[in-house]
Amino acid sequence: MLSFLVRRLSLMMITVFVITVVSFFIIILPPGDFVDRIVLEANQYGEVFEEHEIADLRRMYGLDQSAFEQYLIWMGNILFRGDFGYSFGWDVPVSELISQRLGLTTTLSIVTLMFIWIVAIPIGIYSAVRKYSLGDYAATFVGFVGLAVPNFLLALVLLYISFRYFGQSVGGLFSPEYINAPWSFDKFLDLLSHLWIPTIVLGTAGTAEVIRKIRANLLDELHRPYVLTARAKGLTELNLVIKYPVRHSLNPFVSDLNDLFVKIISGETIVAVVLGLQTTGPLLLQALKEEDLYLASSLIMFLSFLAVLGTLFSDLCLMLLDPRIRRQAREGEMM
Amino acid sequence: MSFSAENASYGTLIWRRFRRHRLGFLGFLFTIFIYLVAAFTEFLAPHSQSTYKARDVYAPPQSLRFFVQDRSGQEIFQLHVLGYRSKVDYDSGKRTFVEDPRKIIPLGFWVRGDKYDLWGLVEFDRHLFGPIKKSDRVYFFGADRLGRDVLSRTIHATRVSMTIGLVGVALSLILGIMIGGISGFFGGFIDLGIQRMIEILQSIPSIPLWIGLAAAIPPTAPPIQTYFLITIILSIIGWTGLARVVRGRFMALKDEDFIKAARLDGNRPMRIIFKYMLPNFLSHIIAVVTLAIPGMIIAETSLSFLGIGLRQPVVSWGVLLQEAQNLKSISTAPWLFLPGFAVVLAVLSLNFLGDGLRDAGDPYET
């Protein structure tokens, strides 16, 4: 078990490391660098930099070095000093920018995941048990519509409705009075009251997918012999379905959990941009667009770390859920 | 179990099962419909995608009317819409439109309108439906900020959006089958390496990938090239899932008795792959592919939203929605969101179709 964890964690580290290399070079792939971006932006509102000022900026940001050197410096600082570098665009250390937003992203992602489960699992079960019933069709249809509406569209419409008809303050996950307040129960409630729109928007696509998955898996499981055994024991249909086939059908679902999680994290970017949430998404998008190198790289590193962590989590869940996998892990047979 | 037609091939059986899947079949019909629209956009759209009329900026949708009064005051049947009287009001920042009952715009089928090259071959100016008078305009979906017909633009966008999904998935499929197949067939270290690569690709959030790659598209690329580069970008991200499916299938099939039998029959690996393995997961792959197309369509809209997708003057649903993606449109010109319904319809149809295909995929399952 311990060796399993050690093995997995070291694999994770390697994966994240490779991702940092790949993403670093993807970020610098577009033509130009951060200084080009700010010069362009400045030009757009009429400001003109003088040549020496541009050179100064480039030297200051270390952009006069080769990409390889830049990467080594950044990685070296992370490894040896725990320093993630400095955001060009925000003029603050990357760690300062990320810490709070990463928390919000994680919260939002997890709440969305919860939302998807709470909505999709019962509906999926219902759809499978009452296959081809009116309810099944309705659930499938609504689910698919959720899948079909582009997130950003839904987000914008909900945003408009919320401020136009409910007069809710727009953008962000907190009301103004709580933004800089320390954590309290009221702040938490305030967060919840702002979370529902992004959660719904982010959750729709995932919900449809999970409903479909649960339904298909469960349909397979409902005809397994152990269901008959349980039925023969005299269990009521509801107890039986939940204790046996549902639990069994969760397996493939849990192993796909991470895909879902990664999708939510990716989808979060667009939704957060539209809704003006201060999560990592808009930060990353902006950083990418203006090649705020260390900010973008660090964000991707953290996000992919989250994703890899999600894989581990889903594997651990799987172990929790499936004694067979637990045994494999114990015996060191699992990757 | 018995089969009503004993000579029925595998494909026939799938089709028969598929026919019984009601939603799937409905999805199939709609999908065909949408692709037909994509094939005949110029003919089906009343106007070209770029025809504009300055006076009709943000004209709301018109409704179809059926009867007009002739000179004697008698009601006669004539499809028509009412033209607008409009006035700009700077204070409200708007052009206000009032239907003018005297401005009857008669509509008809097979009418002459904007010229186009059908499939780049024949020059033609007939349109399925539209105003009888060439200079008239009809806006069933309203007009956009340049006074262009949203319906016509939606129809024109169908081609790009629907084919981008198709081409993108086809590319992903080629990559997925090749890489997944290699991974699954050879196994061992190659498999391990490819699996790691897929894992890494899947752990990178897709947006940085998109942005990085999209920005690398040369700005001088003509629209058609941009279009293909965008599909390539979409498929670079899309292939991993397919590769996994293919690999899984390969792995499972490799141990099937009939594959062993094929080896014993002296077949070479290539023949085993193409004659035995591929046909046996083709139906599954088709289903997966069908389910991947809507993902591509949505992804294309997302790319456009991020401002790194297709660019004007190319119209895709993503481009149209991106143009509409602002509070101004919601608040004062909600009809600009109508292309969204096309997206929903297409995605729904393809999903239902894919679901049906998947359910029908294995005719031996009960």
Next chain:
Amino acid sequence: MRPDLLMSVQGLSVSFWEEKRRLQALKEVSFDIPKSKTVCLVGESGCGKSVTARTLLGITGANSKIDQGTIHYTDPSGTLLDIAGLKPDSRVLRRLRGNDATMIFQEPMTALSSFYTIGNQIVEALRQHERVTKNQARARAIEVLEAVGMPDPQTQMESYTFELSGGQRQRAMIAMALMTHPRLLIADEPTTALDVTTQAVILDLMRTIQKKFEMSILFITHDLGVVSEIADEVVVMYLGEVVESGPVEQIFSNPRHPYTRALISAAPHYAGNQETRLPVIPGIVPSLFERPTGCAFSTRCQHTKSELCNKDRPPINLGSTNVRCFLERAGVPEEFKKKGVTTVSDKRKKTESLANVALQVESVSRQFVKRTGLIRRKEKTIRAVTEVSLEIKEGETLGLVGESGCGKTTLGQTIAGLIDPSDGKIRLAIGGQMREISNLSEQERRNAWQHIRFVFQDPFASLNPRMTVFEIVSESLRNGPSRIEDRRLQQERVYEVLERVGLDPAQSDRYPHAFSGGQRQRIGIARALAPKPKIVIADEPVSALDVSVQAQILNLFQDLQRDLGLTYLFVSHDLNVVSNISDRVAVMYAGRIVEIAPTAEIYSSPRHPYTAALLSAVLTPEYTPNKSRIEPLQGHPPNPANLPPGCSFASRCAFASSNCHQNSPTLEFDDEGRLVACHRKNELTLSGITRVSGNEVA
């Protein structure tokens, strides 16, 4: 209802809805279950045995419907219930189900959930029906587990299904069914998935617990050997109908229905003479959609009188057994009047003496290596086959038997070339010369493959569903040195071989799904024969087939050998089947061959204790009152990843000495010139199948 009855089923008809078609699964089924007796439901697959059992508990599923009939049952309080009239989810029925009447299933691996400990699932059976604390339920579970002979029940409570052996799983399943002290235990093919030795243990156990708990058992099986072993009453079903029912001794000694007789005679078994050709029932059980008018069996019955049997449904004829047949009205054939069933119709003609060696296997081993651990450095070696040597003569059939996991399939596939041996040599007689066929290049191997062909176990999985029969059979003719380029000649060969295996060449443009299991196995055989091979390796080719079809295929194998001079390596777990077809038999245990000898010698006087144990567990479809029971073989084979030192069988062997636990015996000639791998081969006297059937073989 008679007071000695626990349950009485009268005129029960059940139908299913499948894809908008109504399908009658049971038609006027009637039988009784007496108290504390075992009733066996027998028949081939698709005869409605399981549906009957499930109907009794109301667990047939939502798409089924009881059309008519009654299931009378007196509950513990003395109330007479009609289960057929109760809603499946009614409280009354639910209280009965799993409480007063419990059920066990064929495959405990899938019938038990792998997600919960067996303790959890056993305890649940009790707590569902009785208000007991967890601890009480646990205590009772341990008690019951002990009663069913589960070793170390305390610990095993916490195990999962996949951590138990097949026998232990089935014990757990039985324990689960016994938790509530049921009065009726329904067992749906509980031993079919088990090895013979385990089957013997479980049957023994069921007999014991029946006595102990005074239960009635409804035992469903297709295996007449099992019936003869356990039944008090027998109900023979065919196509959803009861065709004959009666006491076990009557059924075996004086079967009145042609189907019953055919079933008994078609079952292969060792009868002192292996050169037998099995009597067969032509055709297969028809689909429920194609139920014949008149007598259900009329389409396959040798005694059908068309004017009679095809028109009306025969009435039930009471007598020594109750039988649904017109025969007695039409005139009973002579053979029916004899006691017992004739099991041999036709003597097998062996061709000339077996002189030339066709295949030589020399010290072949096969290991699989599994890497585990933190950096995949630890290796785990699974020794599937260890130092196997054997020879097969031209025209000979060598039977290879052993329990599941003993390595017989790996050996077969290694010889066929599907798996490379880790060690050793395999030689094949090609053109009068012994040529090594292991360790060849791909090209050479492809050439060798046409001489040595393989028949797979599963007739469904081994045919490519996307190819027509013609394509499948002709595939090997496209490759290799003797490939047939000419399309016409190719077709000729395919047609020839299809005819040879009893298929209509006109159907060769069909896809496999249009054929039944038996026909598919014929296609598989045709495919093997197409390039005119010398040797055919058949891996359990009949184990997936029904009794009647099994006989057809076994006969086909024999006919082909006789006509084409083929050499067979016939791999099977079923000693009855092997006895029927083999000239010699090799017995495998834990990857090694422990004994090799001509069939008659091995069956009548085994030299290895394991062979003897296997034979003692073999059940034959004959009823013998007061059978002398041999102590069934306990324990299970060692884990091939972790073989103990010394003789692998030592831990289960009644005769093991300390030497056996230390040194591994090799396969050597004993004093009588028999090849045995046993240290004590010259000291032991072991008995084989000595029982001689009361019904003399003709």
Next chain:
Amino acid sequence: MKKSLFNKFFRFSIITGVLGFTALSNSAQAQSCSSYNEAPMLASAVASGALPAVGDRVPEEPLVVEVAEQIGVYGGTMVDTTGGNRLAEFRHFGYEPLVRWSVDGSEIVPNVAKSWQISDDATTYTFQLRKGMKWSDGEEFTADDIVFWWTYVESNKDIQSKPRGYMVVKGEQATVKAVDKHTVQFSWSNPNGLLLENLASPYGVRVVQFAEHYHRQFIKGLNPDGVAKLMAADGSTDYTQWWNATVGSYGKQSEYNNPARPSVHGWIPKEPFLGKEQFKFERNPYYFKVDKACNQLPYIDYRQWVLAADTEIQLAKSLTGEVDISRVNISTPANRSVFFENMKQGDYRFVAADSADMNVANFQFPENHPDTFRASVYRDKNFRVGLSHAIDREELIDVVFLGQGEPYQVAPRPRSPFYSEKMAKQYTEYDPELASEYLDKVLSKKDSDGFRLRPNGDRFVVVIAVNKDFKSDWVDMMELIKGYWEAVGVETVIEVLSDATSISRRGAADNDIGLWLSENGAGRLPLLAPNDLLGADNDLDWKKYHVTGGKEGVEPPANVKRMLELIDQIPLVAGAKQDAVMGEFLELVTDNFPRIGIALPAGNYRAVSNRLRNVPEPLMEGWMYPGISPANFSTFYITKDKQ
């Protein structure tokens, strides 16, 4: 015609000539106050002695600011949105240079400096500072602070390699010296004719941002050990990087982030705010401005910023009335309707905001394009005139700009002293036939579809690159223009770029016709960027020739040569001389017609919450006039009932 233009310039030059004296008399007014009022929020601090009395905080001669509507009331919080990084909007509180633009941008008026004198040859500028003016930490603001800035920051090579160009004349850096405690002098050996304009621009702000007493500690040369320690604490190894990240000179956000840093702004941060989702600035109790009623400014207690990067969120926040003044980028004609729809709910009003730009956009022609035929076409004025006449500006304004604006060329705005009707209106009438006539003089051959051909028979195609991320309405505009130009036979390809892709196109030698902004059209702003009236920005060959004295580049035609000379002249002369030079330059430009304009920008506005008062109308947008910050935010107030 020529004469009237000259007359105008002459009149204007007289006004500017006496500016310095006007300023003097301006400051004299302030003396009339015997005591000052202060914001109630400061009362307790004063009472407790933590803060000196208001009379001791305000300079002896505070700047008295005219209010737009009426004397305001103290209190309240004004809310803005911020895009987060690159805080250009900090102009909104940080526009406190030495001298500043008047609200309407027509003149330069005193700010930190109460008055100034310019030597006749424009080589020496002397500024009088306000006696008793304090930094926000209560230390006195003196001429030494400005000398400190010049010596240790602006011309410090550790911090930047060179000072900003306006402090350098013909390669000579300024001499900055403190004449006395409250007098500072900038001087060169050559005239620096545009110093005041530059000081009033955003680039002038830096002069008064470094308090010597505080910033000494960060200067390596003055405090080597201390700096080393500070850097070590921050884990920095590079001084330039560290300076910019922690102290920050112009353009770095860090310059506002440090609450301990003394400042002269109206509001100052109380804690570091960079990267925060929302933050507040508090009034500076030592602010140097008062109103006529002797109230110390600002009226508003707090300025609050809420992070909203996405424009739609910024818009939504304005629509709900959360924000007091809508941002410039969302206050477009296109959004006017949505603002109007939500006006009641959001409780705001429209305040007109004039653009300082000359035009919504201009086309620039690379007259030295590497493709020599193309270059020859672009050099031909007939081609440019033809294309200009081909554009239906009325329709375009109607469709794209909601009918706001008038057909206009690249020319000073109507209220600018440099306005000329000819320059603004020539060739703007829509006349396709006339256009064809002009074009026929350049490209007469046409193919069967009516497209004009090169001599070799290929179509002559112009490619216009548009950055959709910058001005999305340009894409729409181009779609119309493509139609107009193709109607007269010039095939036009639109290349739609994004921010990212447009970078790779910058400065490419083979860029075709450029499309860019025409800024600095109001008041005297045209003086600051005369280059923007010449040919393509990227077309450097002529300029290179001019700069290197003929060693590199391509020799320009005589009129261009003259224009380049005049551009050099403008900053070297002052007063009437300068205007004369500018006049000649503009006439040459008018005659040469190097750029095609579309329309005069109009119809801009800001949505201003109804509770916010004293907002002058019209506001003005721009960069060198850093609109809208010269609107005197310190005089804005929030109505008592809505605080």
